[in-house]
Amino acid sequence: METIPLEYFLGLSAILFIIGTIGVLTRRNAIIIFMSIELMLNAVNVTLVAFSRYMNDPAGQIFVFFVMTVAAAEAAVGLAIVLSLFRNKQTVYVDEVNIMKW
Amino acid sequence: MNLTFIFFVILGILAIASAVVTISSRHPVTSAISLVFHFFMLAGLYLVLQAQLIAVIQVLVYAGAIMVLVVFVIMLLNLGDEEKLKEKFNVRKGAGFLLGSVLLMLIIIVFMAQRFGVKKAPGTVNQGTIEFIGRELFSNYLFPFEAISLLLLAAIIGAVILAKRKID
Structure with a gap:
């Protein structure tokens, strides 16, 4: 445990967060954008658990618990939005949905 | 190692x-x-x-x-399969990678600027167990725990309303 520095976990989490960011910015399939958001949430969870472990504070793990709950709620609502989008426009590609574009 | x-x-x-x-x-x-x-x-x-x-x-x-x-x-x-990305999306892809690398630069700068001098604090070893987390959750974090159930209820109702074909 003591052999792995905290910075290694933070670095791993930063790399995963950036991969998620690039996914959100470059893909056009709404479901893959959604999965990239999950990647970013999980990257932050790694940071929280690592700090919780190294500072011996359980608040980090409790917070991860709540983040997961919010992610589950977000999954339900987000996929319902994708479903109703597909029902109305017959597409899940975000660049073909421009009804709200000004 | x-x-x-x-x-x-x-x-x-x-x-x-x-x-x-x-x-x-x-x-x-x-x-x-x-x-x-x-x-x-x-x-x-x-x-x-x-x-x-x-x-x-x-x-x-x-x-x-x-x-x-x-x-x-x-x-x-x-x-x-997603069809081949059209020419105009190369701009968007480039912008995405640019923003991603800017984010990477920011994180590297933060890493360079300060070392996290976190030493392992003495204390309980078994703080990842279900007993420890459960005790924390139902004592110090009881209000957020109850509040999150409201959020889940709202998410259930929202998902049903959104995925429904037509509201009669």
Whole structure:
């Protein structure tokens, strides 16, 4: 445990967060954008658990618990939005949905 | 170079690789499967950090519940391969990588600017167990725990309303 520095976990989490960011910015399939958001949430969870472990504070793990709950709620609502989008426009590609574009 | 460190390196590399596959594969099902693999790797990393309950919840909630929902929606919509990206999206792709590398630069600057001088504090060792987390959750964090149930209720109602064909 003591052999792995905290910075290694933070670095791993930063790399995963950036991969998620690039996914959100470059893909056009709404479901893959959604999965990239999950990647970013999980990257932050790694940071929280690592700090919780190294500072011996359980608040980090409790917070991860709540983040997961919010992610589950977000999954339900987000996929319902994708479903109703597909029902109305017959597409899940975000660049073909421009009804709200000004 | 002990066993924990070797585990960390293997799990970290596999997690990064599966994350890259997730955002770069053309077919959504491939993305979903590699994302499930990614969640299992993260559960392993939580075990390295001795957060057993979080590791179990990671597998149950993310790999078990959320990804099943995602795969179900992919099958429901019968999505195929994403067609070849048109020329105008190269601008968008370039902008995405640019913003991503700016974010990377920011994080590197923060890393350079300060070392996290966190030493392992003395105290309980078994703070990742379900007993410890449960006791914290129902004593110090009782109000957020109750509030999150309202959020879940709102999410259920919202999902039903949105996915319904027509509100009579």
